[in-house]
Every structure is written in C-alpha cells, then in structure tokens.
Amino acid sequence: MRYDPWNILRRLTDSYIRAYCVFEADLSQPRPALPPNPDLVVRLFRGDEQLQSATEALIPAGLTAEDVSARMHKGDLVAVGFVNGTPAAYTWTRFGSTLAKEIELVIRPRNHEAIQYDSLVLKPFRRHRLQFAVAAPVLDYLQQAGCTGTLSWVNLLNRPSYKNQCKWGKKRIMTVISLRLPGMKHRWNTALGARMASLFTKPGLGRLVESDTGQVLRGVAEGPARRTGNLQRPRSKPVPNSAGMQLADFIAPKPCRACWPF
Numbered sequence: 384m385r386y387d388p389w390n391i392l393r394r395l396t397d398s399y400i401r402a403y404c405v406f407e408a409d410l411s412q413p414r415p416a417l418p419p420n421p422d423l424v425v426r427l428f429r430g431d432e433q434l435q436s437a438t439e440a441l442i443p444a445g446l447t448a449e450d451v452s453a454r455m456h457k458g459d460l461v462a463v464g465f466v467n468g469t470p471a472a473y474t475w476t477r478f479g480s481t482l483a484k485e486i487e488l489v490i491r492p493r494n495h496e497a498i499q500y501d502s503l504v505l506k507p508f509r510r511h512r513l514q515f516a517v518a519a520p521v522l523d524y525l526q527q528a529g530c531t532g533t534l535s536w537v538n539l540l541n542r543p544s545y546k547n548q549c550k551w552g553k554k555r556i557m558t559v560i561s562l563r564l565p566g567m568k569h570r571w572n573t574a575l576g577a578r579m580a581s582l583f584t585k586p587g588l589g590r591l592v593e594s595d596t597g598q599v600l601r602g603v604a605e606g607p608a609r610r611t612g613n614l615q616r617p618r619s620k621p622v623p624n625s626a627g628m629q630l631a632d633f634i635a636p637k638p639c640r641a642c643w644p645f
C-alpha cells in the first residue's frame with residue numbers, strides 16, 4: 384500500500400474540520416476521451432423495474448437492499464461498472480435536493496441540474512480510471528435527457544477524486560469549511576467563493592424531507608436553488624458529447640418530469 388499524506392491528514396483532522404469543494408459540470412463542454420477498457424461494462428439502472436437488477440449488482444459492492452430501494456424510489460439513477468462481470472464501481476445521481484451528510488447541509492440543484500453523489504471504486508479496482516469510466520455514460524445520459532449541468536461535492540483532501548473533477552474540466556464554484564469542535568452539537572459551516580444560500584440550506588428549516596434510509600429529516604427540499612451571486616449561469620443548450628464513449632449496455636434516457644425541477 385502506498386503512503387498517502389493527504390489521506391493521513393484527512394484522518395487526523397476529519398473529526399474537527401472538513402473542507403468540501405462544490406464542483407459544477409457544464410454538460411455542453413466536451414469531455415476528455417477515455418482510454419478503451421475492453422474488460423469494463425457500464426450499466427445504468429433507474430426506475431422500479433430495474434430495482435431488482437440494481438440491488439443484485441450493488442449488494443456485492445457493499446450497499447444494502449434498503450439503501451438501494453430508498454434511493455431508486457426517489458427516482459435516482461445509478462451506474463455500475465462491471466469488470467469481467469464483477470461489480471467494481473458505482474456512482475449515483477439524484478434529480479432533486481440531496482442531503483450532503485458530511486457537512487449536514489441540503490444541496491439544491493438549480494434548473495436543469497442533477498446532483499452526482501456517492502461514487503465508489505472498490506479497492507481491488509482502484510487506480511484504473513474507473514471513476515471517470517463509470518461516470519462518463521451518466522453524463523451522456525443526463526445530457527441526452529436535457530440536463531445542462533451537474534453538481535457534486537468532494538473533500539479537498541480526497542486527492543484522487545479532487546484530481547478527477549479538475550481533469551474532467553469541472554469548475555469549482557464553492558468551498559465549504561465545516562467545523563465541529565468538541566462539545567458542539569451541530570456543524571458550523573461557512574462558504575468561500577459563493578454565497579452558501581445559493582446552493583445549500585440547513586436541515587431543520589422548512590418542510591419535512593426523507594433521508595436515503597427513509598428517516599425523516601427537516602429541510603427545504605422543494606424547488607431549484609435561487610440563482611444568486613456569482614453562481615448565475617446562462618442556460619446553455621445541450622450539445623452532443625464529442626467524447627465518443629464506448630458503452631456496452633446503455634439504457635435509453637428517460638427524462639423524469641416528476642422529479643426534475645424543470
């Protein structure tokens with residue numbers, strides 16, 4: 384195992400202070416081409432009819448059937464990468480507000496945006512560029528379904544994931560510094576680069592919403608985030624992706640008007 388000073392620093396500081404960068408992907412921009420990986424098959428799952436197949440693929444990857452079911456009932460999309468038939472990586476997308484557990488805030492997508500969350504490459508398969516290989520078909524799917532961008536949040540000290548966001552040309556639009564000192568019940572968060580309220584709300588304000596596991600949380604879940612401050616972006620028209628992705632099993636895009644804040 385390689386010595387990773389970023390990871391050590393993260394482990395030492397994580398209980399007290401965290402810095403999460405929020406990245407915006409503009410789907411109208413060309414994405415980097417991927418080296419071909421003939422061993423990899425990526426499948427996208429969405430909707431009740433694919434719940435069973437998604438659960439079968441994700442349980443070996445460490446998720447519970449309850450988690451998978453709760454997420455898919457919310458209309459989430461999951462991409463699973465299989466290497467020689469074995470589940471090796473996954474990544475989730477939500478079409479609405481999402482609890483960012485790490486900073487105890489609810490992130491709200493703006494119009495025509497989706498949220499990319501919970502990506503994992505299983506340990507034996509890491510360092511083979513699978514994070515991007517599994518996410519690329521998702522971006523294609525979203526683009527074809529009329530989405531213009533995505534939001535994701537990444538720990539500043541998670542260098543592999545951070546590097547990948549930058550390599551894919553995503554734009555860092557906010558950094559959230561999150562503090563919890565001994566004795567503090569809730570995290571204290573502050574935003575750099577943009578106003579916190581342009582993307583996040585605190586759980587505890589407004590309507591009741593459900594967490595992934597069905598647990599009821601208080602939070603504002605409805606409606607796109609307000610377009611304020613430096614996060615305003617003209618709505619770009621989706622253009623075809625030029626990356627020329629090889630996808631063995633691509634399920635046709637199914638825009639979900641009920642879930643998307645269009």
Ligand SMILES: CC(C)(COP(=O)(O)OP(=O)(O)OC[C@H]1O[C@@H](n2cnc3c(N)ncnc32)[C@H](O)[C@@H]1OP(=O)(O)O)[C@@H](O)C(=O)NCCC(=O)NCCS
Nearest residue numbers: 387502503504509510511512513514537541542543544546
């Ligand atoms: C983050 C994660 C998804 C990256 O997946 P991956 O497909 O193995 O990453 P890649 O092979 O694309 O590597 C990306 C870069 O990080 C580097 N890297 C990967 N693992 C590394 C490690 N343990 N230590 C240091 N650098 C590492 C790679 O060398 C590469 O850098 P380069 O472009 O300069 O060569 C994977 O490590 C993971 O699942 N981690 C745990 C869960 C997690 O952090 N999820 C992301 C939440 S946002």
